[in-house]
Amino acid sequence: MIEHAPKTFYEELEAGRIVGTKCTDCGEHTFPPLTACSACRSRNLEFTEMSGRGTLHYYSSTMMPSKRFADEGKMAYGMVELEEGPYFFTKIEGVDFANAGEIREGNEELPIDVVGKPEEVAGKTILVFERV
């Protein structure tokens, strides 16, 4: 059983590492790190560094961002399939999203390779993905 999963995730991210968990029973990855395996429900997990590589399948951008991100300006938000298997949603960089036409054309190019990196968004370092 692992402890302090979110604390570990965010502290490691600050140091430039993307941490998930790997199940010692079934071998599947869970991301972001939780206290049970998303594949087999086991608690026998260990922290593991993720490759940071993934595939962007969809993205768009809302006209009404959540209050926490209201001062960040318009941003792209998308669905990434990590190389290790799990899916993750976060801010996407390197794609066009200024208007509907750009989002439409950008999605017609998908899927594309993306890579994760830490970035401060609304005062907190989070994992964002950018086009390779």
Add this chain to the structure above:
Amino acid sequence: MTDPTIIGAGATKFGSVLEDESLQGKVFEELAADAAFQAMDDANIDPDEIDAFYVGNMLQSTSGVSSHATVLADWLGLQLKGGFHFDTACSTGNTGLGIAHDAIKSGNHENVLVVGAEITSSRPESRFQLDREPIDPQELWYLTDIGVDNVYAYMHAYDIATAYGAIPTMAFARKHDLSWEEMDEVMYHVSRISKEHAAKTPKAEVKETLEDLAAAKDFDDPLEFWTSKHNPYFAWPTRQLNALTAVDGATASVISSKPEEYTDKVTAKIRGYDWRTKSYPWYGEDPTRWPQDVKAFESVYEKTGIVPDDIDYLYVHDCMQIYQPILGEVSGYLEDPVEAFMNEETLYSGSKPMNVSGGRHGVGHAWEASAGFETYEILQQMRGDSGDNQITPEPEIAVQHNHGYGMHTAVTALEREA
């Protein structure tokens, strides 16, 4: 013992406690009481015969209430009855049917009242409910997004319009090999039908059809209006008119093991239900086919012996209207969800009626009150009391699906008992 059966239901008008004549000046407790009294009167049951009551409410900061059952007990005339507050967000009323079903089936209770009430328009100033300040949409969603994973998902630039609306819409278009223009037209028809349904539902918030809105802006063709600047993208390709309308309201249902003792009206037997939960991200590889939805429908079919062809009326969660075609397909109710909406099969008068009161855009979405409105409307349909929206013949088998933020699926199968 008869299988647990819905013998009465009630609902307030859905609107705003700041603006709507029938809601204005009322506190949360009164909204809940209005719906509960309607349901008990409809069931012809005395409060003394209610054994327990369950109350759903999500935004405690806007209702000004916590420990809802204890606060409401005396307002509802249910003092010294068993009660508790429960919460599966926007599926709450549907979940309540299952809880009541089990409490009755176990023999512990004979009659249960399920209540849902929500205020999204405003919140009390300094705790006093009659002095209210409006909440803008961004603040409302800030309060509501407590329903998703706030450790990771919310912190990572969370965007519900994209996650719950735009991505499933794009995935649906890809799955059905639709161009973006064709997808937009499908969603136009979903919206148009929903608004037509809402305009015929007296307690719904939305009163104008899409044709009315188009005419008001001098458009002869409502499809041209649909694609105009008057209907911007909430998050491309999801347009604003495909999103929910936040409102205030309350609903209630009475579930009983002895319907014949109280009423000679048509009732709705709970044939079976299922709940499934999944934390964020909710849908994995296929945004149009969520595992919790698939499992919940499959389980209900297995428990009840009902097959999709048996369903006369389907109500699905549609706070983003893309879930009408998505869940029509996942449930097996719609063989071709694109043609079903393009050809008006889902209209009240069509062969596959869906969401006939207008859904969460048309009736409006009062978070934990809304699933109860859908149950209320299904009961009216089974009784033939739905007025201009009446499905004919009255549905014998109805299935109600709801999503509870983020993300609980509740599916309940109901059978008309004459």
